[in-house]
Amino acid sequence: MGSYLPSENDFSEQFNTTRTTVRRALEELIREGYIVKEHGKGSKVLERSKFLGLLTVKGFYESSDFKVRTVVTKEPKITQWDPIIEFPLTEEERNSECVYFQRVRYIHKNAVVLENNWYSLHALEPIKSEEFVEGSFFKTLSQEYLIEITGSEQEFRAVRALEEVAKNLGIAVGDPILQICIRFRTSRSGLNLYGNLYCNTADYPIRNSYFL
Amino acid sequence: MGSYLPSENDFSEQFNTTRTTVRRALEELIREGYIVKEHGKGSKVLERSKFLGLLTVKGFYESSDFKVRTVVTKEPKITQWDPIIEFPLTEEERNSECVYFQRVRYIHKNAVVLENNWYSLHALEPIKSEEFVEGSFFKTLSQEYLIEITGSEQEFRAVRALEEVAKNLGIAVGDPILQICIRFRTSRSGLNLYGNLYCNTADYPIRNSYFL
DNA sequence: AAGTGGTCTAGACCACGCG
DNA sequence: GCGTGGTCTAGACCACTTT
Incomplete structure (x- = not known):
C-alpha cells in the first residue's frame, strides 16, 4: 500500500513480453482502482478505503x-x-x-x-x-x-x-x-x-x- | 448515424500513421459514446438519444x-x-x-x-x-x-x-x-x-x- | 478469399522525477 | 544521467464477418 509496482520494463522482462502488453494489463488495474501511474516515478499501489x-x-x-x-x-x-x-x-x-x-x-x-x-x-x-x-x-x-x-x-x-x-x-x-x-x-x-x-x-x- | 466509419487500415493510410495510433484515437470516441466497434464488421456510428x-x-x-x-x-x-x-x-x-x-x-x-x-x-x-x-x-x-x-x-x-x-x-x-x-x-x-x-x-x- | 477489428512483438524517442 | 512512464512506428498473426 502506497508502495510502487516494479517498472514496466521489469515486468516485460520477467514475463517475456513487451511493454505494450504490460501496459495493457496495468490499464485494467487502473480501471479497477488498484493503482495509479505517476509519470517518471512508477505505478503506485492505492490504499483501498474500507467504506467503498x-x-x-x-x-x-x-x-x-x-x-x-x-x-x-x-x-x-x-x-x-x-x-x-x-x-x-x-x-x-x-x-x-x-x-x-x-x-x-x-x-x-x-x-x-x-x-x-x-x-x-x-x-x-x-x-x-x-x-x-x-x-x-x-x-x-x-x-x-x-x-x-x-x-x-x-x-x-x-x-x-x-x-x-x-x-x-x-x-x-x-x-x-x-x-x-x-x-x-x-x-x-x-x-x-x-x-x-x-x-x-x-x-x-x-x-x-x-x-x- | 447507424453507418460505419472507414476501417482502421484506411485511417492509418489516410493520416500516414499506424493502426495502433488510429485505435487509440477511436478509443476516445468509444469512451465518449460516439461509436462502437464490431469485430469483423467495423466501427459503427451511434445514434445520440436526444434526452441524454x-x-x-x-x-x-x-x-x-x-x-x-x-x-x-x-x-x-x-x-x-x-x-x-x-x-x-x-x-x-x-x-x-x-x-x-x-x-x-x-x-x-x-x-x-x-x-x-x-x-x-x-x-x-x-x-x-x-x-x-x-x-x-x-x-x-x-x-x-x-x-x-x-x-x-x-x-x-x-x-x-x-x-x-x-x-x-x-x-x-x-x-x-x-x-x-x-x-x-x-x-x-x-x-x-x-x-x-x-x-x-x-x-x-x-x-x-x-x-x- | 478478402476485409474487418483484436492482440501481440520489437524497438524507438520523448517528458518527467530524482539523485 | 538514468530510470520511469507516455507515445509512436512497423509489422505480424488471429478471430470474426461478409461475399
Whole structure:
C-alpha cells in the first residue's frame, strides 16, 4: 500500500513480453482502482478505503475489506422484454423473447444492490442459477460459454425507491436510490446483457475510475 | 448515424500513421459514446438519444441535440479545504490553501448540474473566471497552462437535495439528486482537481461508457 | 478469399522525477 | 544521467464477418 509496482520494463522482462502488453494489463488495474501511474516515478499501489463499494464493467468486485455475496431472488425465466430497459434493442432482440433474473448483492449483512438482468434468447440459451460458476453469471459466461464482456454503457440516475426496491434493500419507500442502467457488450455477436441496478449508496458509494 | 466509419487500415493510410495510433484515437470516441466497434464488421456510428446528458472525464460535452451552458456562480477564491471532498489529500495539498469556485450547468433553460471545484494553490495559481478560455476551465488549463487531464476517479451517490442545491437547480429540498465526487488527475505533477457535482437526473441522466 | 477489428512483438524517442 | 512512464512506428498473426 502506497508502495510502487516494479517498472514496466521489469515486468516485460520477467514475463517475456513487451511493454505494450504490460501496459495493457496495468490499464485494467487502473480501471479497477488498484493503482495509479505517476509519470517518471512508477505505478503506485492505492490504499483501498474500507467504506467503498466498487463497480467494474464486469459487475462487482470485492475490496480487501469485504466480500460481495450474491443471492438470486428471481430465477432466470423466459419472458417478454421490460420497457424499463433504457437502451434501444436491436431488431433481433425485439423479435426474440428474453431471459430475466434478479439478484441482490450483500456486503456483510447488508443488502446493497438490487439487480435486474435481461438477455436475448436468440443469442444465448437460458442458464439456471444452479449452473452459475461460483454463483457468478459472468464467470459462467466466461468459463462455460467463452463469452467475454467487451464493454459497457451506463446511465446513472438518482430516483426515489419504490416498494420492491425498498423492501429488498431494507430502506424506506421514497428514499433516494442510485439507479444504474447498463448495457454490456460481449464478444458473442448479437449478445448484449442489460442490467437495471438499484444501489443503496448510503454506506457504499459506487466508484468508477478511468485513465489515459 | 447507424453507418460505419472507414476501417482502421484506411485511417492509418489516410493520416500516414499506424493502426495502433488510429485505435487509440477511436478509443476516445468509444469512451465518449460516439461509436462502437464490431469485430469483423467495423466501427459503427451511434445514434445520440436526444434526452441524454453526458459526462466524460474532461467534464461535460454537448450532444448534437443540445449545448451545455455554464454560469460561474461563485468566483474562484482562495480558501480552506472543504471536508466534503471525499478523497484523501496529499500532504502537499493539506499543507496548502486551495482555490474554490462554483458553477451551474444549463441545458436549454434548465439548471441541471451544480458543480463545486477545488484545486491546491501549491500546484497552480488562481485563475479568474474572466480568463477562462471560451468560459471553460478545462480549456484554459489545456491551452494556457498546457495541463491535460490524464484520468479521473468518481464516486456516485444518490442523496437528498439540500437547500443550496435545491435552490440552484430549481427543485425541492429533499428531492433525490445524484452526487458525484471526482478527482481529476493531471499531467502537472502534484495537481489534482477535485469536484463535487449535484446532478438533476430527472431529464438528463449521466452517461458513461467503456470499452476494451 | 478478402476485409474487418483484436492482440501481440520489437524497438524507438520523448517528458518527467530524482539523485 | 538514468530510470520511469507516455507515445509512436512497423509489422505480424488471429478471430470474426461478409461475399
